Amino acid sequence: MSAVSKKGPLYDPGLCRCCGASKKCRLLNQEYDWMGKKEIYSDMFMDCFGLLLSNLDGEPLERLICATCVSRLREATTFRQQVLRCEERFLQARILMHEEDADTDSKVKVKDIKLEVNAEGDDNDTGMDYGDDDPSENYSPITPVKPKKSTKLKRKSLKTRRLRKTTKAKKSKKEDSDNEKEREEMLESLAKMSERLQSLREQDTVKEPVKPTLDKDDKAMFNTGVIVENSYVCPFDNSFSDYQCAYCRELFTDPCKLREHNLTHDPTQFREVALTKKLVLIDISRIDCRLCPNRIDDLAAFKEHITLSHGKQLYGDVKDDFLKFRLTLNTLRCLECDSSFSFFHALKKHMAEHFGTCICDVCGAHYFEERMLNLHQRCHQKIDENFPCKECGKNFKSKYSRRLHIAKTHNKEASYECYKCGQYFLSYSIRYRHMIDVHGENRLFQCENCDRVYDSRKSLREHNRRLHLKIFKHQCDLCEKRFYLPSRLKEHMAVHTGERNFRCEYCGKSYPRLRGLKVHMQSHMSVEKKYKCMICNAAFTQNVNLKYHLKRQHQNLDVDEPYQ
Template identity: 25%
Template structure:
C-alpha cells in the first residue's frame, strides 16, 4: 500500500484540520475585554489536552481556526450557564424557597352497608325444601340411571346449601391451633482456634533505623533522625534518607538490555546514545537532550510555547514546577523558620541551613586535589583553587 504524504503549506487547525492563517493555541488573546487561551479552554471545558509536537512542525501545527474558536466559546458559555443555573437552584432548594402545586385531595364517599337480620327456623326450612326440589329437577334432566348400572343411592350425598343470611348468622368454628413444628437445634460450628503469633525472627545483617516520632506545633506527626537531627514529615522519606546517607545504600542500577552494564535510570538515555548510537530524547527546536521523553514536552511547553501553571504575581516570573514556584515565594517573605540552636543565625531556606550546620559539625567534604585542603562548601573550594592554584583551576573550569 502506497504511503500518502501530507504537505502543509500554511497553519493547520488541530480541531478541524483546516489550513490557513490561524491563531496559536497557547497564545493569549483578548475578546470582549476578556483574555482567552484556547488550549486552557479546551482543557477546562471539554477535558481535551492538545500537546505540541516537537520539531519544525511545532509552530505551524499548534493553531486553531476562527470557526472552531466560535464553537469553543459557545461550549464554554453553555457550560458556565449550566453551572450558574445549577448553583442558583441548589441555593434556593436548601433555603426552602421553591414551592410546587399541591394535588387536590379527593374525599371518598362512604358506602352504607345494611346488615340482614337472621331468619327464623321456619324460613330456613322453607329454603331447604326449595333447594331439595331444585335438586330433584336437576336429577330429572340428568336422565335418571346411568348405563353403568349405578343408582341414585350409590351417588355421594351433597350437603344442602345454606343461604347467605344463614351463613352470616352462624359463626364459623375456630380452627384448631396447629402444633408448632419441631425444629432441630443444630450444633454451633466449632470456633476456629486462634493461631498464636509466632515470635518475629530477627534477620541477620539488618539493624533498626533510629528515629524519634513526635508532633509539631500544628499537631502533625514528624520524624527526627537521631544521627543528624533532620526532620521529615513522612516515615518513608526518613527511611530513604537514613539508608542513603548514613548506611551508604544508594538506589540499585539496572542493566542495559544490550551490553548488560549497570546504568542508573537517569543516565540510561545518555549511555544508549554514547555506547550504542540510539539518540536520546531531544528538543527539535533547541536540540537540548533529556533523560525521559516526558521531559521534552514539558520543556517545549514552558520554554518555547510559554505555557506555565505557576506564575509569581509580584515579579511576573513563570516556573515550570510547583517546587520551584514555592521556593521562589520565600524571597517575598521575611519569615526565617530555620533557626540554628548553636548560634543566633536564622535562614529562609533549608539548604542554606544544612550547609551552615556543616560548619558547626566540622564536616568538610570538598577536598583540594593539589594541597589536600578541605572545605565545607563547593564554592569555597572553587575560590581556593582560583586564588592558590590558578593553573589547575583554569584546566578544571575551562
C-alpha cells in the first residue's frame, strides 16, 4: 500500500529491486527530499556505478528500493565524491609545482645563453671599437701609414683589451653570484612545494561537508534516533492489533515478548529502518539509560539526563514526533486523556484525535495520513462510480478492491506471506491459522468479563459487543427487535413475511432460518440421538431440540429440566 508524503511516495510493503527483501520502499526514479537535498536513486546508480536500471517506466511495485539500500547507495555516492575531490586537489598541486619548475628552468637557460655570448665576444675582440661600420670601408690604401703611430696603436689596443678582459671577468663573477642566488631561491621554493604536497597527502583529503540546514521533520527524527539508541524504549509497528518488531517485522500478541525480542537488536540500526515522515510508535514502559545504570521512568527526565550527563545533542526547538504508549496485555490506556481501550487498533485510532494533523472539513475527524483522510472523505461524497469484475460481474468501490478480488478468486494468487517460512497463502485468515497450527504461535485472548477464550482478537471483539456491551445496531422496523449482524435481521424478517427459504434437499422440509435447517440436517446424518424424551421416547441430536419438543408436545406437564 502506498503512502504519499511531502518527500515522496512510500510503499508498504514492497519488494526491493536491490536486495530482494519485502520492506517499506521508495520509487527508484522518483525525486525525494533528504536533508535539504534532492535525490533520484536511479540517477545516483548511473553516476556512481554507471549502471542503467531496467523497467523504470513500469508499474510502481516493480521499481522499488528499500531504506537500507538507499543508505548504502548514499554512502557509495559520498565515497565517490570524496575520491574525486582528493584527486582534484592532488592534480592541482602537481600542476602548480610543474609550472613553477618550468618558469625557473626558462630563466636559468636564458641567463646561460647570455653568458655564452659574452664569452665568445671576449675571444674574438681585437681591441678596436668599430661601432656599426665595417673597418674595410674606412681603410684607404693611398694614405701612407707611419710605423711609429701603428706601434702606439697596438700598445693602446693591448691595454684596452686587458682592461676589458678584467672588467668582463668581474662582471661574469657578479653574474655567476646572481645566478647562484637565483638557483638557491628556486631550490628553496621547490622544497616548500614538496612540503606542501606532503602535507596535503598526510592530512584528511576530504573536508567536512557543510551541513545543510535541517527542517523540523529532520530534527525531530534525529531526536527520536538519539532517544532510541541510548535508552531501553521499544520502537514497534502494528498490524491491526498485533505488535510488529520495527527491525525484523516479526509479529507478537504479547507486548512483554515484544520488549524481550527488541533487546536482541542493535538500536543503532533504528535510523536505517525508520523512514522519514513515517509515523513512529514507541513503547515507553521501560526507559532507563543504556550508557549508565541510572533508572529513569520519565521521558523528559531522560532527555535532560542524556544531554547533561553524557553530552548527547538534542534539538530543543522541536517537539517529539512519535506516539508514546505503555503496552499491556489486556486494557490499554491513552497517556494523554487516560481513556481505556480493549484493542491497540482502537487506541491508535483514538490517538489521532490528539495528534492527527489531517482533519476532515465536514465532520472534523482526525487522521495521521492524508490518504486515510481521502478515503474517509468519500463517505461525504455521493460517488456512483463502480468497478465491475469482468469475470463475474461483481461491483467494487475501487480498482484496488477489484484487483484483490481477481487475484484471490479468479487467478488464485497467494499474496499473504508467512514471515517465518516464506510460504504464501490466499487470505489473511488462512495465514493466521497457519501461524497457530504450524509455528505454534500462542494466540489466545481471554475475555475480561467472563471465562471465554478466543484465538483471534476479532472473535473476542464480537463476543464483547454482542454479549457484554449489547451493541445491536440493526433494528427491525416492525417489532423493534435489534440484532448484532445484518444477516440475523434478514433472517428475522421471515417471521413477519412468512417466507421459508431454507429447504432440506432430502425431505423437502423448509425453515425460515438457516440455523433451523442446519439443525434439521443432522437428523439425516448417522449421528447418535443422545437427547431422549422420557415421556414419549422421542430422540434428538441436540439438547435445544429436546427443549422445543417439551414445550410443544408436553406443555401441560410440569417439566423443569429436559431428560437425557
